[in-house]
Amino acid sequence: MEPARLEAFTDGVIAIIITIMVLEIRVPQGADLAALQAGVPLFLAYVLSYVNVGIFWNNHHHMLNVTERVDGKVLWANLALLFWLSLVPFNIRWIDEVGFRPLPTAGYGVVLACASLSYNILQRQIIAANGGRESRLAVALGKDRKGKLSLLLYLAAIALAFVRPGIAIAIYVTVSLMWLVPDTRIEAALRR
Numbered sequence: 001m002e003p004a005r006l007e008a009f010t011d012g013v014i015a016i017i018i019t020i021m022v023l024e025i026r027v028p029q030g031a032d033l034a035a036l037q038a039g040v041p042l043f044l045a046y047v048l049s050y051v052n053v054g055i056f057w058n059n060h061h062h063m064l065n066v067t068e069r070v071d072g073k074v075l076w077a078n079l080a081l082l083f084w085l086s087l088v089p090f091n092i093r094w095i096d097e098v099g100f101r102p103l104p105t106a107g108y109g110v111v112l113a114c115a116s117l118s119y120n121i122l123q124r125q126i127i128a129a130n131g132g133r134e135s136r137l138a139v140a141l142g143k144d145r146k147g148k149l150s151l152l153l154y155l156a157a158i159a160l161a162f163v164r165p166g167i168a169i170a171i172y173v174t175v176s177l178m179w180l181v182p183d184t185r186i187e188a189a190l191r192r
Contacts, residue, residue, distance in 0.1 A: 003067045006078055007060075013082045014057045020089040021049055024096065042096045048172060049088050055179045056085060056115060062186040063123065066136040071129045077122040084115035105168050106161035112172065113154035120147055140185045150175050 025046055028035040060081075070078075091111055094104040127138045141147075157171035 001070050001075075003064045003070050006070050006075065007064045010060055010078060010082065011057070014053060014085065017053055017086055017088060018050060021046055021053070021092060024089055024093050026096070041100065042092070045092050045095050048169075048176060049092055051176050051180070052112060052172075053085055053088060055176060056081070056119060059119070059179070059186070060122075063126065063137060066140060066186055067126050068130055070126070073125045074122065074129055077118065077125040081115060081118040081122050084111055084118050087111045100165045100169065102162045102165055105165040106158045109154050109158040109161060109168060109172065112175070113151060113158065116147070116151045116154060120144070120151070123147075137186070142185065146178065150178065 025042060026039065028039055088111060091104065091108045094107065098104055123137065123141065123144075127133070127135050127141075130137060132138065153171050153175050157168040160171065161168035
């Protein structure tokens with residue numbers, strides 16, 4: 001199968017996820033600055049979530065640019081990634097309903113960690129379908145320290161959410177900042 005179909009499907013699902021996220025933002029209950037300020041925490045959660053979904057989409061796009069073929073295992077791994085990303089709007093809604101309490105904050109980390117793990121599995125399946133260790137993606141990723149570090153940070157944040165939710169959120173922001181610039185390893189592979 002051509003990677004273009006997988007990319008188009010993923011683009012559509014991610015567009016829906018982002019649309020659902022923005023539809024979950026409630027209109028302020030008043031017309032003054034205080035009413036607007038009450039929605040700031042949820043808006044910031046939306047911004048972080050938008051950036052996170054965008055990072056996965058951006059890197060997915062780059063990854064598929066060095067992919068020549070996909071198989072059934074790649075399709076299922078991609079569906080797993082999309083499943084976890086589709087839970088981001090649920091987590092934003094949960095945080096909106098109860099605030100940045102330990103369990104919803106940890107839940108947000110679980111979703112990000114599982115999306116990260118799914119993305120890693122997707123990478124491995126694409127590598128397997130495209131020639132193994134000699135594939136352009138495998139060569140570009142190398143040992144993928146950045147991906148492994150991200151997953152470890154998510155796991156630490158999940159545990160810390162039960163101690164200090166603010167620290168967990170700071171870790172989620174830190175991981176996002178690590179990935180804000182598209183993965184240059186894959187961009188370099190495209191130039192080869």
